[in-house]
Amino acid sequence: MTASYRWQQGDKVYHFGSLAELMAKATPERSGDALAGVIAESAEQRVIAQMALADVPLKTFLTEAVIPYESDEITRLIIDSHQLAAFAPISHMTVGDFRNWLLSDAADSQALSALRDGLTPEMVAAVSKIMRNQDLILVAKKCHVVSAFRNTIGLPGRLSTRLQPNHPTDSLDGIAATIFDGLMYGNGDAVIGINPATDNVPQTIKLLAMLEEVIQHYQIPTQSCVLTHVTNTIEAIEQGAAVDLVFQSIGGTQGTNDTFGVNLAVLKEAHEAALSLKRGTVGNNVMYFETGQGTALSADAYFGVDQQTCEARAYAVARQFDPLLVNTVVGFIGPEYLFDGKQIIRAGLEDHFCGKLLGLPMGCDICYTNHAYADQNDMDNLLTLLGVAGCTFIMGIPGSDDIMLNYQTTSFHDALYARKALGLKPAPEFESWLAQMEIFSDVDKVRLNQQLAKPFGASIALLSDK
């Protein structure tokens, strides 16, 4: 029962076989969609598709699913959780009108919050396809999404960082050294989150214990996470481990999540398990999700849907579990999905916009691999653009180089650049802590202390003595 779409331009009539096809053809160029064979054949066809898409009534998205309701639990989640009352203010609009409205003065932060539950990922993906980068920035900037656990994430004028102290053998010393480095640069308020090289439960528990010790010892107003498979985290919780946040990579189709070995039920179980620990102090958002365009195609579970729409659908999954953090790992997989700096930048802005509009505390792993056609300058650009757009958090890694995951993301220094250039600050609780620990001499001017912060001096002195 899928409809087909026609568009008349001059004396030519263009056909699109389905809503999914129309959306795919309307998507700005990217390698993943070319790989999937769903991309527009020419720049002209792309614009025609955008014109046709702009004229699709938003209501259509409630009756025409890009992946059938019957066969996909994410479609079911999207449709079943849609709130007609929230949708009311825009229910008469087309996608094109919706763009106009989003950019209008009527769409202020309050109006945008009120709208969240009335939006489906597909509506949001559709409108993003006809928006320029500046539109994506301007609207995202108006969306304020706040979450909290041991500090408050996402307040306007703030930019948080995940401290990512990965080590190829999970050496506790190596990880601790990196955590130290990061803290000295004021990173780590979103989370101190380790990707374990060795992905098992005992390892997870060991790493969690170490993080807990550090956070307790220095009374850092932040949370920890070991980015292992959700089922491992559930086991760890059962074994009494100190779990702050539950991590999981998620995708936008049931099939993708199948290959990730997860589903809504498992996520629910994990969510409840973490909530039961009641470890949050200022809030109780306990989930940390990662997403990224290309996973559905990589898992061969995209059903003709373009990768950006699949990505937006992943946000429906995330939204279901009130996450503290959602992170689009935008250039992580490689050029197979986002070919170069230009495509990575566009995707980063799209993901951030879609996530924010759907009400998620959206961060971005601003990154690239060595097999992609991108470099540090592209990342500087995206970092600055996302900073302007009000991105919730970014990664912080020593010198941009993840020595375990083998890719480059933003460095501890990069985060300070963004704060300085854009006048942004870390989470308020963390900000106070940085001042109190004498890591910064002036948080507003982003000036670090020339001296080694006193409370930490001891550890280093101790070490040098050995």
Added chain:
Amino acid sequence: MTASYRWQQGDKVYHFGSLAELMAKATPERSGDALAGVIAESAEQRVIAQMALADVPLKTFLTEAVIPYESDEITRLIIDSHQLAAFAPISHMTVGDFRNWLLSDAADSQALSALRDGLTPEMVAAVSKIMRNQDLILVAKKCHVVSAFRNTIGLPGRLSTRLQPNHPTDSLDGIAATIFDGLMYGNGDAVIGINPATDNVPQTIKLLAMLEEVIQHYQIPTQSCVLTHVTNTIEAIEQGAAVDLVFQSIGGTQGTNDTFGVNLAVLKEAHEAALSLKRGTVGNNVMYFETGQGTALSADAYFGVDQQTCEARAYAVARQFDPLLVNTVVGFIGPEYLFDGKQIIRAGLEDHFCGKLLGLPMGCDICYTNHAYADQNDMDNLLTLLGVAGCTFIMGIPGSDDIMLNYQTTSFHDALYARKALGLKPAPEFESWLAQMEIFSDVDKVRLNQQLAKPFGASIALLSDK
């Protein structure tokens, strides 16, 4: 008497034949340098050249000219006008140290101003080559350059616009219609500047008269300019035309300026002629220059010097005449010189940085042609980045489309986007005027009046009646 340079990396020794060669090889990739045959042969060679360049003492630039003193009046200008006293604070540094210093807290706005006359274009070009985009932004942001004529340009937190009302037949009505449109969007504080399609003196005088009339009638605190050849403007002044600003395109080598039909003497003559008119009210900066990477190569007058270094040398020419505005028309010529969005963005940031560091009121024509591999999204990116970097002014054109010069630059709307997203305001005198004329209902929030501004309503009503 040119030196050659060596760099040892591991057990390999790399050679560079001259300072010009070293600088060219150290330049980030761009098509113009490839065309000129001066580009690095590999990514690795480029970094090696950057390493070697980072270790060149700044003093070297005072003794080794990239184009001989004897054969080029711009080299002579650079060397003869260099101020050793201003140079003193950094005279012991290498290029690499200089980058460090620029990014340090020591290099505040004051220190940077004091340094201007101690810098040569080549020093500035050299250091830019080893800076990432974020470095170029951060340092440019610290450089404050203020100029004035009928309003004050370049104050921190401000972004001005040139209203560019071009028309393919110079129709006065067509031009006036565009000026009106632009003013209604709060554009035009940097200058109302027409590129005449017909490039002769009577035409210039006619256009100038019309601009003068409009500015007088509405008491707009701004200046006018007809972007004709400088010799035409001199003639127009002689014939008593109302010349606010003298325009000229300039390049960074004497040979380039030869093909443009100008030299320092002609520019001096024009500068003096314009000064003699004493038309400025709040200041007396009367020159408007345009530059852009690629002109030297296009004129076949680059002498093995890379296009970015040639560009920086053009700023020495501009600096000599205390301009009100300098505009790098960054993607204007086409993909022959800057291939795609990435190269255009990088060049825009470099030019802005170099110009600001040398003390120029640097604006940017953020633009691309239809034969380049770039689009509106690239321009949105560059606009945002330059906005963060504190760019002095940008172009404003109806719907981004210059119907005479055949290229796309920033639209009236784009300027408002930048002001909104970054909290920037137009020149203070113009800001007051916009409020007073009821064009804006709220300048701070960048809200335009829903109603047609009263003083202008009459003209339109009149017209509709006809």
Added chain:
Amino acid sequence: MSKLVSKPQDESVVTESRWQSLKQFTSARIALGRTGTSIPTGELLDFQLDHARAIDAVHRALDVATLNQQLVASHSLSHVITTPPLLVQSKASDRMVYLQRPDLGRQLSEACWQQLCDARAEYHHQEQRQEQHKGQHQGQQEYDLAIVVADGLSSTAIQKHALPVIERLVEKLSGDDAHTWSLAPITIVTQGRVAVGDDVGECLNAKITLIMIGERPGLTSPDSMGIYLTWAPKRGAKDSSRNCISNIRPEGLPYEEAAHKAHYLLSESMKLQLTGIGLKDRSVGLEEEAQLESDATSSFLIG
């Protein structure tokens, strides 16, 4: 179920510009309206479509055969220029090379350079015989003018506007009382830049080259033609030694006007024995004359 998607329903959030009437004066994208301060969806997408199409225009090849045929068939030309057009190429082998290597687009390929020199020698030979026949003799055999037509960045411009402008210009030249113009055969160059006219002029031994070339396509004007004039054309000539007439197309500088200007500049050039900076365009255009009178309307802005 197939639906023809209809026009947007809710434009209430868009603030229309109240100065729509000004659109009569310019094809610039004025009075677009706004949503907040942004460009409304419809206008944005129109722009994108034009961009997609302008990109295509850059890559469209010149239909040399058709143009050649039209020139040969042109009644007004055939009795002034008797030799058929010369068809040559620059050193740029294809469009991608052309875009990335302007240096190659500025020179004739070796073969074509030779071709033109041979052609010149051949005509020279013929003419000498004619002249001997007529009893005349000139030492340095030169043409006054070589008209060159090159695709440049918009073959569409050339395809549409080259012929009508050449016809009008040649008419003016052949009716010129002040000077009897000797015209070289017309040369059509593919993948050519402005400076390729210098090669042609040098080979054909012409006093002046007048090259008509496709200007880079704009969004609103994918078919704009430029004319560049160079006195004493020679490989390596500088741009400062040329004059330019640009924006030739019905919505820009009309054909008649362009021919008028070209004729003016050519005549001045003959007098002054130069082109470029030293030769200022002091012609008063036909339309401009008209416009000077209508100045009143132009100042609608000042009431």
Added chain:
Amino acid sequence: MSKLVSKPQDESVVTESRWQSLKQFTSARIALGRTGTSIPTGELLDFQLDHARAIDAVHRALDVATLNQQLVASHSLSHVITTPPLLVQSKASDRMVYLQRPDLGRQLSEACWQQLCDARAEYHHQEQRQEQHKGQHQGQQEYDLAIVVADGLSSTAIQKHALPVIERLVEKLSGDDAHTWSLAPITIVTQGRVAVGDDVGECLNAKITLIMIGERPGLTSPDSMGIYLTWAPKRGAKDSSRNCISNIRPEGLPYEEAAHKAHYLLSESMKLQLTGIGLKDRSVGLEEEAQLESDATSSFLIG
């Protein structure tokens, strides 16, 4: 005049990190120092050089001949796996295709698929004869394990680490008391992705595929190898049905450790008749055991 440029003179503006001593614990780029809050010039350029080199690593081709020769010559392998390695390619014809078409890197080329099936039939035939000779008979002839080696995104990783890890693993398997492992010949795949091991396992009719593959090169680790295990390999298998051991290289997971883990996972897989989510790695590593004891040092951070 030629000068060997010397080290920077003035580093006074750079704030050195006081925790240089921590560098002993990790190869991560910690303690870089700062100028203002930015990365100092030297460190920035070092990074750029590493990046330029990592890009090269992606494009370096696997030297199949040498690897093949080493495998054949390996003393510890030769008496366990008697058949020489099989050399095959994926459907990705070259590196650019490989990068842009992961789908092609996941499948054997048609010809190589056939080649492996033929090889399998051939061995089957030989074995049957041997078995008949020995008087044994099995209905479904299967290997327990197919070891596959693929270049992946870093041929350097494979060139350096594949052989030593295979040697150690095969040693463990042949000394295994719990199970007698029947091993297929080793297969070397060029332009291969992880899933290409499924094709190999399916063709060779193996219970488990173990593929060693070059992980994408990092700045600091351009030579990291990964191992992926798949039970009942078949074209189209899901990643959730695999297990992974990653970061294998001397500075990451050491050879012995990797072989230990692989052996553990293989044994468990045999027991549970699956791989993937259902098979959790509960092995306690050799190094990890050591580390658990040295926990004191690890917490230098907390005094």
